Amino acid sequence: MGNITTALKKGDIITRVSFLIMGFGNLVRGQVVKGILYLAVEAVAIFYFLTSGFASISALRHLGTNEQGWVFDEEKGIDVLSTGDNSMLILLYGVLSLFILVAFIFIWSANVKDAYHVQNTVKFGKRPKTFREEIKEYTDSKLHQTLLFLPTLGIISFTVLPLVFMVLIAFTNFDRSHQPPGKLFTWIGLENFKTMLSSGSVIGKTFWPVLGWTFVWAIFATVFNYVLGMILAILINKKGIKYKPFFRTIFIMSIALPQFVSLLVMRNILDDDGALNVLLREAGIIENYIPFLTNGTMAKITILVVNLWIGIPYSMLITTGILMNIPADLYESARIDGASAITQFFRITLPYVLFVTAPYLITQFIGNINNFNIIYFLTKGGPATLDYYQAGKTDLLVTWLYKLTVNTKDYSYASTIGILVFVISAVVSLLTYRRTSSYKNEEAFS
Amino acid sequence: MRKSRGNAIVYIILSVLGIIWVLPILWVIMTSFRQEAGSFTPYFFPKGFTFQNYINLFAENTTFNFSRWFSNTLIVSVFSCVLSTFYVLSVSYTMSRLRFRMRKKMMNIALVLGMFPGFMSMIAVYYVLKLFGISQSLLALILVYSSGAGLGFYVAKGFFDTIPKSLDEAAMLDGASKGMIFRRITLPMSKPIAIYTVVTSFMAPWVDYIFASVIMGDSYENYTVALGLFSMLEKEFIHSYYTRFAAGAVIVSIPIAILFVLTQRFYVQGITGGSVKG
Numbered sequence: 001m002g003n004i005t006t007a008l009k010k011g012d013i014i015t016r017v018s019f020l021i022m023g024f025g026n027l028v029r030g031q032v033v034k035g036i037l038y039l040a041v042e043a044v045a046i047f048y049f050l051t052s053g054f055a056s057i058s059a060l061r062h063l064g065t066n067e068q069g070w071v072f073d074e075e076k077g078i079d080v081l082s083t084g085d086n087s088m089l090i091l092l093y094g095v096l097s098l099f100i101l102v103a104f105i106f107i108w109s110a111n112v113k114d115a116y117h118v119q120n121t122v123k124f125g126k127r128p129k130t131f132r133e134e135i136k137e138y139t140d141s142k143l144h145q146t147l148l149f150l151p152t153l154g155i156i157s158f159t160v161l162p163l164v165f166m167v168l169i170a171f172t173n174f175d176r177s178h179q180p181p182g183k184l185f186t187w188i189g190l191e192n193f194k195t196m197l198s199s200g201s202v203i204g205k206t207f208w209p210v211l212g213w214t215f216v217w218a219i220f221a222t223v224f225n226y227v228l229g230m231i232l233a234i235l236i237n238k239k240g241i242k243y244k245p246f247f248r249t250i251f252i253m254s255i256a257l258p259q260f261v262s263l264l265v266m267r268n269i270l271d272d273d274g275a276l277n278v279l280l281r282e283a284g285i286i287e288n289y290i291p292f293l294t295n296g297t298m299a300k301i302t303i304l305v306v307n308l309w310i311g312i313p314y315s316m317l318i319t320t321g322i323l324m325n326i327p328a329d330l331y332e333s334a335r336i337d338g339a340s341a342i343t344q345f346f347r348i349t350l351p352y353v354l355f356v357t358a359p360y361l362i363t364q365f366i367g368n369i370n371n372f373n374i375i376y377f378l379t380k381g382g383p384a385t386l387d388y389y390q391a392g393k394t395d396l397l398v399t400w401l402y403k404l405t406v407n408t409k410d411y412s413y414a415s416t417i418g419i420l421v422f423v424i425s426a427v428v429s430l431l432t433y434r435r436t437s438s439y440k441n442e443e444a445f446s
Numbered sequence: 447m448r449k450s451r452g453n454a455i456v457y458i459i460l461s462v463l464g465i466i467w468v469l470p471i472l473w474v475i476m477t478s479f480r481q482e483a484g485s486f487t488p489y490f491f492p493k494g495f496t497f498q499n500y501i502n503l504f505a506e507n508t509t510f511n512f513s514r515w516f517s518n519t520l521i522v523s524v525f526s527c528v529l530s531t532f533y534v535l536s537v538s539y540t541m542s543r544l545r546f547r548m549r550k551k552m553m554n555i556a557l558v559l560g561m562f563p564g565f566m567s568m569i570a571v572y573y574v575l576k577l578f579g580i581s582q583s584l585l586a587l588i589l590v591y592s593s594g595a596g597l598g599f600y601v602a603k604g605f606f607d608t609i610p611k612s613l614d615e616a617a618m619l620d621g622a623s624k625g626m627i628f629r630r631i632t633l634p635m636s637k638p639i640a641i642y643t644v645v646t647s648f649m650a651p652w653v654d655y656i657f658a659s660v661i662m663g664d665s666y667e668n669y670t671v672a673l674g675l676f677s678m679l680e681k682e683f684i685h686s687y688y689t690r691f692a693a694g695a696v697i698v699s700i701p702i703a704i705l706f707v708l709t710q711r712f713y714v715q716g717i718t719g720g721s722v723k724g
Contacts, residue, residue, distance in 0.1 A: 088573070092573055092574075092577065096577075139623050139624070139625030139626075140623035140624045140625060141624070143540075143544060143623075143624040143625050143628065144540045144544040144546045144549075146625075147536040147537070147539065147540045147544075147628075148536065148537060148540055148552075150532075150533065150536070151533040151536055151537045151595070151596030152596065154533065154589075154592065154593030154594070154595075154596060155559070155593060155594060155596050155597060157574065157593065158571060158574065158589060158590055158593040158594060159559060159567070159593070159594050159597065160559070161570075161574060162567035162568075162570030162571045162573075162574055163559070163562055163566070163567045163570070165567070165570040165573075165574075166566055166567040166569070166570045169570075232463070235456050235459060235460060236460065238453070238456055240450075240453050241453060241456055241457070241460075247460050247464060249707065250464045250467055250468055251463075251464070251467055252706070252707060252710060253467070253468065253471055253703065254467050254470075254471065255706060256699070256702060256703030256704075256706040256707060257471060257474075257699050257702075257703065258652060258653040258672070258695075258698060258699060258702055259653060260653060260655050260672055260675070260676065261474065261675070261695040261698065261699055262470060262471075262474075264675075264676070264679060264691075264695075265470055265473065265474050265692075265695070266470060268485055268486060268679075268688075269470070269473070269486075271486075273486070274486055275473075275486045275487070275490075278486065279490070309466070309467065309470070313467070317710060317713070317714055318714055320714075321714055366561070370563050370564070372565070372656060373655075376655075377655075398563050398565075401563065401565075401566060402565065402656070405565075405568070405569050405660075406659075406660065411569060414566070414569075415566060417566075418562060418563050418566030418567075421562075421563045421566070422561050422562045422563065422566075425561040426558070426561045429557075429561065
């Protein structure tokens with residue numbers, strides 16, 4: 001911004017004209033190709049915004065006014081079906097136009113700075129760069145722009161744009177009873193958040209227990225996997241144990257198996273009539289089947305146990321390398337002082353590994369809050385309950401979000417949940433991530 | 447004496463755990479060769495073994511066109527892995543080596559974007575794809591898998607951070623441009639991280655279910671293997687197709703397992719690399 005005001009104050013008449021006619025400064029001062037490009041951008045932008053852009057943006061205010069329905073046509077003398085406005089498309093086009101507007105302002109300010117820059121170049125008696133020279137800069141001093149262009153374009157169109165669209169939906173009433181094209185939806189402010197967080201509504205009565213289970217699940221899953229994985233790594237690394245690579249490979253096999261395969265197989269084995277129940281019954285250990293996945297509490301325990309099968313190998317894999325890095329003399333002196341194996345674990349191993357893997361632990365925790373696969377493939381969130389709105393006893397916030405999106409099209413509630421999950425993840429990681437060494441010591445190696 | 451007894455206990459624990467970990471995998475493999483149909487049997491070892499499940503999987507295309515799904519997934523994997531690798535290497539090199547005004551800010555934005563639940567916006571992604579007129583196509587899947595790849599630059603950036611800067615400076619003194627340094631010096635040295643990126647992005651389409659299911663909907667022709675195999679387990683099919691599902695699962699798992707075992711050390715480096723040095 002500062003550059004633009006300087007350009008306005010100190011720029012000559014040619015630079016100032018460039019505020020209105022893009023590329024004017026470049027054209028006058030000999031950078032013809034670039035000037036024409038700027039001018040072309042301006043022409044396209046003016047055409048776009050006059051024909052549809054501004055209309056799309058201003059329609060964002062109300063998201064459509066004409067509902068689909070029968071309207072009396074005076075000429076024909078009968079009722080005809082009017083298609084009405086599609087709030088969803090209005091919102092989408094509006095957001096898209098806003099993005100284009102931002103992009104245009106970006107190019108426009110580049111144009112102004114450019115015009116001022118070339119004015120100064122001429123003033124100091126230098127020759128403005130030719131187009132070819134400027135292109136060449138993109139492989140050297142402006143390499144970062146070249147390299148970032150396509151990835152950023154991809155991220156903006158398939159991550160940021162949908163995200164903005166979805167975040168906005170959290171402030172509308174785009175739920176199952178306001179589905180375009182038949183019905184309109186509109187802005188309702190923070191209403192969804194109120195419904196979600198109040199304990200009075202059925203949505204709120206679902207939200208709080210689901211949130212509670214999400215936290216319980218994330219904490220238990222993270223801690224159990226981490227500690228047990230570390231113990232497994234210690235066992236394999238123990239002095240005198242042979243076939244270390246063999247044991248390691250066995251456990252790694254379960255990571256290599258795609259999760260949807262292993263989890264679907266587990267679901268089948270643990271079914272009420274599944275292999276495990278059948279085997280136990282045949283063996284005479286139980287009389288009735290055990291409801292591994294069909295009883296709320298039981299299903300939660302089963303999920304945590306199955307998750308051990310999935311998660312322990314990961315933390316084993318990660319802690320193995322770190323364990324080997326612990327200076328051996330630490331243990332040596334601990335042994336001389338008469339510390340038992342358990343004391344050594346709590347006083348040396350755990351603090352050391354914890355220190356190194358703190359960022360991993362945070363990512364694991366966030367990952368578990370967002371762990372879709374294990375719930376969806378194992379129980380689909382079930383067993384179902386009438387106390388909840390569209391959620392089962394084992395649903396996490398994210399699987400509930402998925403169900404609201406795919407099954408009932410309650411998009412407004414789904415994105416409200418998404419935003420709340422974001423807030424949780426952001427708070428957890430901001431509190432912890434910034435303290436980790438990898439963030440602070442970025443330049444340590446250079 | 448005490449030591450050997452301790453080791454014996456460790457061997458027993460490891461063996462028991464090892465069996466628990468291998469059992470489900472073994473079970474899938476045995477099911478894939480099982481002669482009798484059905485989703486489960488009241489006995490552990492199949493009564494008869496056959497190769498027919500694998501043959502049927504590829505030969506019978508009327509209900510489930512597995513060979514088509516397999517080639518779909520392969521196409522999507524190859525393209526999205528090329529694009530993703532290019533994106534990730536570009537972004538991570540830029541963030542690690544080049545210094546410019548918005549660098550720190552952009553890295554923070556990437557972090558923040560990563561904190562939104564990935565599939566919160568999936569329905570919006572679907573509408574954006576529809577806007578471009580490419581929903582329910584393989585191209586859509588390729589774009590969705592690869593376009594976000596630029597956000598996952600942290601692992602590769604950590605790797606680039608460890609390449610000594612003196613190399614760049616020496617080349618710069620010899621008059622090399624930054625683009626030349628990237629192509630001639632950094633890229634050849636970044637083989638391990640390039641392999642890691644190629645492998646992880648190649649594997650993603652084989653195991654992803656959520657995005658594929660939202661984007662493809664009911665377009666059976668364009669299903670990927672994950673979607674296809676999942677649809678074999680629907681109530682009306684599970685009995686007659688379970689052994690075939692297992693065969694498909696084995697076929698999908700083998701390449702992924704091999705790739706993973708071969709590249710696990712990069713995986714570990716990727717997660718701990720950034721923190722160990724601090």
